[in-house]
Amino acid sequence: MKKLLLLTTGGTIASVEGENGLAPAVDANELLSYVSDLDNEYTMETISLMNLDSTNMQPEDWVTMAEAVRDHYHAYDGFVITHGTDTMAYTAAALSYMLQNSSKPIVITGSQIPITFQKTDAKKNIKDAIRFACEEVGGVYVVFDGRVIQGTRAIKLRTKSYDAFESINYPYIAFIHDDTIEYNKKTHGENLPFSVDTSLCTDVLLLRLYPGLKPEMLDALASMYKGVVIESYGSGGIPFEERDLLQKINELVEKGIVVVITTQCLEEGEDMSIYEVGRRIDQELVIRSSNMNTEAIVPKLMWALGRSTDPKEVKGMMETPIAEDITIWPS
Numbered sequence: 001m002k003k004l005l006l007l008t009t010g011g012t013i014a015s016v017e018g019e020n021g022l023a024p025a026v027d028a029n030e031l032l033s034y035v036s037d038l039d040n041e042y043t044m045e046t047i048s049l050m051n052l053d054s055t056n057m058q059p060e061d062w063v064t065m066a067e068a069v070r071d072h073y074h075a076y077d078g079f080v081i082t083h084g085t086d087t088m089a090y091t092a093a094a095l096s097y098m099l100q101n102s103s104k105p106i107v108i109t110g111s112q113i114p115i116t117f118q119k120t121d122a123k124k125n126i127k128d129a130i131r132f133a134c135e136e137v138g139g140v141y142v143v144f145d146g147r148v149i150q151g152t153r154a155i156k157l158r159t160k161s162y163d164a165f166e167s168i169n170y171p172y173i174a175f176i177h178d179d180t181i182e183y184n185k186k187t188h189g190e191n192l193p194f195s196v197d198t199s200l201c202t203d204v205l206l207l208r209l210y211p212g213l214k215p216e217m218l219d220a221l222a223s224m225y226k227g228v229v230i231e232s233y234g235s236g237g238i239p240f241e242e243r244d245l246l247q248k249i250n251e252l253v254e255k256g257i258v259v260v261i262t263t264q265c266l267e268e269g270e271d272m273s274i275y276e277v278g279r280r281i282d283q284e285l286v287i288r289s290s291n292m293n294t295e296a297i298v299p300k301l302m303w304a305l306g307r308s309t310d311p312k313e314v315k316g317m318m319e320t321p322i323a324e325d326i327t328i329w330p331s
């Protein structure tokens with residue numbers, strides 16, 4: 001019989017209607033009591049880690065989650081983490097970097113409607129997450145609306161619908177119908193030892209380009225940030241005429257700030273080799289994001305900067321695939 005650990009962190013799934021709107025209040029044991037009709041092919045213990053709307057979550061909370069899994073890793077066969085949907089994709093990616101080569105499933109789920117409501121997606125999502133946590137697969141996954149998504153590949157695309165998450169730039173791992181798991185993609189198990197590194201440097205800025213952005217605003221960044229992620233356009237380019245951002249980016253790099261270039265397009269990733277606006281960027285100096293999703297790039301950069309302050313080493317870590325975050329499409 002599988003032995004699972006449920007870690008709860010808040011989110012809509014644990015929310016109740018209060019004077020100021022929905023806010024998390026349900027603890028782990030109460031949450032579990034709503035799905036007590038499950039057949040007991042497993043035993044489950046619980047820890048209420050925190051009770052936050054995931055909008056309020058901070059990188060330090062990712063560390064708390066990663067440490068909870070680390071501290072109980074050997075005592076359980078699988079882990080279920082309930083979480084708000086708003087920042088779930090960031091957490092799933094962050095845990096994928098901090099907890100590498102897990103031979104056990106670490107499954108994150110949540111819901112669009114609280115478990116305390118009559119009509120809710122919460123019960124199905126918890127049941128599916130528990131079902132997947134009983135599988136013989138290692139790694140971090142998001143389970144939502146019957147879909148299993150690699151932890152570095154989930155993106156919240158919808159604010160209200162049950163199918164809030166999609167797997168972007170990567171196939172779905174599996175689909176769950178009732179109690180049956182239909183695999184769609186083989187999970188990659190290389191049998192490497194489980195490794196935990198929770199040091200993060202949170203001095204990271206995410207900047208979305210838009211026509212009219214003032215280049216001088218980049219001057220203010222150097223004293224505050226060690227890493228900047230630029231969500232540029234299309235295949236990845238930086239404006240060099242009129243409001244010249246390229247010059248400012250080169251200045252940032254000269255000051256030792258690491259700069260990652262990605263794209264606002266959700267699918268197919270950057271390819272800076274196509275256009276002049278891309279080729280003018282010195283690709284030896286900036287970090288290429290390939291087809292990583294922004295929700296993965298930000299925590300990966302915090303994790304990489306937590307391990308090294310040498311821009312070359314950080315570039316090497318960022319451009320190395322981890323937990324399926326970079327792939328040649330279709331794979």
Ligand SMILES: NC(=O)C[C@H](N)C(=O)O
Nearest residue numbers: 011012053054084085086
């Ligand atoms: N559906 C949800 O869980 C949204 C909620 N605001 C949260 O992220 O905590």
